[in-house]
Structure formats: structure tokens, C-alpha cells
Amino acid sequence: LGTTACRYDIDAVAECDSSNSRLLERAAAGAPSGTVLVAERQTAGRGRRGRSWISAPADSLTFSLLWRFPHQSDAPAALSLAVGLALVRGLEALGARGIGLKWPNDLLIGDSKLAGILVELQAGELRSAVIGIGLNLRRPNGLSEDVAAAGLDQALAALPTREVVLAALLAALAQTLDAYGSSGFASLRNEWQARHAWQGLPVRVSGGEAAEGLCLGVGDDGALNLDTPQGLRRILAGDVSLRAV
Template identity: 55%
Template structure:
């Protein structure tokens, strides 16, 4: 039996239970891949696939997302928008805002956001990855569909990783029950995505900037195809692009990984 009981989840969702069509699986290749196949067959907006195990979980830029059933929560949400793809710039940042709000509603403290798609946890000034977001977009006759994949660590990962990682248990006095976590995140996602559909990322930018962990700090932009770029992080613009103040002026960055550059450190290393 999957760890998510749909009857318990429906009770947690309350009045919003009718907004979502949730399916809980023991295992699949990837919740996003599974949901994409269902979307191709006409699955409605609000469809959710949550899985205890993923054999091919995906992260950004082809990275693998590792998860353990008891220690993590991995799910994907299908949402549809009217209009062209260009209207959805900044969507991954908006999703980050929803996740942060949802976790904070459960009592989590120290939650922050990193451009463009990570939720971090402050551990005595050291940022550790708490959750990741992968948004995949496609257009069809009904408009634009977004498959929003989310992986959240409930407990600190036991395996050794190339970057600091944390669990929700470290952000809360007591780890919330997983149905409460999933319900809180889905409710915040519904509210935030509706707001995003009307106002774009510009309507959520202030909330994102408030939680942006590198705001006003020296960072380096790491790109596998280019040398690192150093500058002061000014946050994001209304389209979700990163604003980086460099020696050449303010640059608008549309893709890349941002890594904090501590005083006295050398260039290179892995993004946080």
C-alpha cells in the first residue's frame, strides 16, 4: 500500500479536495513522466501523482532526484494556463513561493528560496537544500500545460551528496504528518498558481525577494559552458530573470545555477 492514504488526504484538503485528482502509487519511473503520459490522454488540471519510490526521478538539468519512501515526499501536479508559453516566465519561482508558504504554515522556520528552483533551509548560516522544483511546459489546443514536479526531504538524506541537504524535521519542532504536508503544499499551490495566472510573477515577486537567500550578496553564476560570472545578486525582475550586478553593469540572467561565494573562497565548486 502507498504511504499516502487518499481518504486521509481528502480530509486534510477540506474544501479544496474537489480541486485535485490525486493518485498515490507505490512506485513509478518518475511522477512527472507518469503525469505527462496521463496529460496526453486528457487528464484534467489539478491531477496529482504522488509516489513512494521513483526509479528514474528527475531534477533540473538532467540531474537525478534521489528519494526514500519514509524520508521524502515526491509528487507532480498538472496545471493548465491560457495564453502562450511566454506568459509563464517565472513559474518555477512562483512555485517556490507556494512551497515556502506551505511549509511555513506547518511551523517550519528558516525556509528560504534560491533562484530558480530550490527551497533551502538555513542551518546556522549554512544553506542546505530542502526541496527542488522541476517545471516542464508544453502547448496544445487547450493552452499551455505545466507539469510541476516537487521533491521534498522530510528527513535529512542518509546518503552522501555533493551538496548540503536538509530535512523538514530540522525546520519544525515536530515533523508534521505526511498527509498534512502534502495537503498544505497543494492548497498553497492552488492559490499561488491562480494568482500567477492573473498577475504573472510580478504579483509574487515581493514574496519571493523576502525569502531570497542571496539577496544583496556576492554570488557566482556557474555555467558548464562558460566561465563563472561574479556579481552582487539583486534578486529577480517581473519575468523571473535573475539580476546580477557585475563589473560590466546589471546583467539579466535567464538560466544558470547560482552559488554563494563566501569571503576568501576560490572560484569553482558545486552550486548549493
């Protein structure tokens, strides 16, 4: 795994409801940091706010990773952003180009979603996170036509096997989560912003307090800085959605 020493314990199941739900149970039972659960088929994949994440076995890579950090983070919301950057780094190491980040938790090709991230903290254990990742290798069969979704096959000349993609993502995650755990998101912020798909562009925020403005970038705590007609607004990475306008 490059310069970072990390031991992964990888388990694959043919089917489960949600790999995050199952791994949260294992986390509560004391599973070690680096435990990975790959789900061939998810019957109830979750996004944020109870929304569903659709995967299709041949077209998707769906897994969850348990990570235990040495200290409690003072900006846990930034973890989703660090994970997004790790995924882009991993996919770029495979030769993929043209992948952007959408605040706070998605990877895009153009305006279409390539991957989603769902970070959940282990109950009562603020230093332990279960990180769920759903990546479209191809646009999943069966996904409703009105969902703007992309596949990794659009960013690579030839699609590697799922095992090769998983290995590249886990290597990048180990390196990036180590940096996040020791120096926080501040050390990753500039690189995140350089890949921000909507940097400098107008967006509308909904789901929490509504706002509209130009994306100025993100802070060290992972908050999105918006230039609005009412002045500078900081949007915390809570349960809000962003749309290009």
C-alpha cells in the first residue's frame, strides 16, 4: 500500500440489506480498524436522509470500511470530503481522468453522479467511523432514467476488474485517512478544492436553510463557503443538497 502500512481485513457477502448497517454492528462488537465489507448485492442501500442507493451486482462496487481514528475529530463533517478526495486519488492512480467532487459527498463525471459516500459514526464512539462507498463501474442497469448517473467506464479506456479497483481505492483511503487522522482536513483542503466540480459556480442549497450563491471553496472544517447576495455564508456539511443553477 505505497508508503502507508495498513492491514485490511476484507470480507465479501453475496447479499445484505446495507453494508453500512452490517458493518456498524460489527463495529459495535469490536471489529478492528480496516475491516472491509464488500456487498455483491445490496437490497436496501442507503444514501443520506433515508434516500436509497441503487446498485447492480455486475455494474457496481459497493463496500463499507471501518476506520478508527487516534483522536476525536473537531470537524467530523469534513471526513466525507476527505473520503471523496481519497476515491478520486485512487481512481486517478488507475488512469481515470475528468472526475470531479461535489460537496459534500459525491464524485461526478460532468454533472452525473459516479459515486456516493455515506459516513456514519459508531454509536457512542466518536473516533470510529463506518464509511460506505457506492461506485458505478457502469451506469447501473435498472436505475431510473431520470437519475443523472455516470460509470467509471466513461473515465477509463478499459475498465479494470472490481478487485483491482477496490485495491486502488483501499490504498488511497489508507493514505488519505492517515493524513486526515493526524493533521485533519486542513492538509487536504487545497487538493479537494482543485477537484471541486462547482468551484466558482452558482449553486442552490436546499434541505436545510435555503441559500443561493457562488461556491468560494471549503474551509478547514469542511464547510462550504458561499458568496450570496446577503454576504458570505458558511454551509455546514449537514443534510443539505446542492444543485447547479
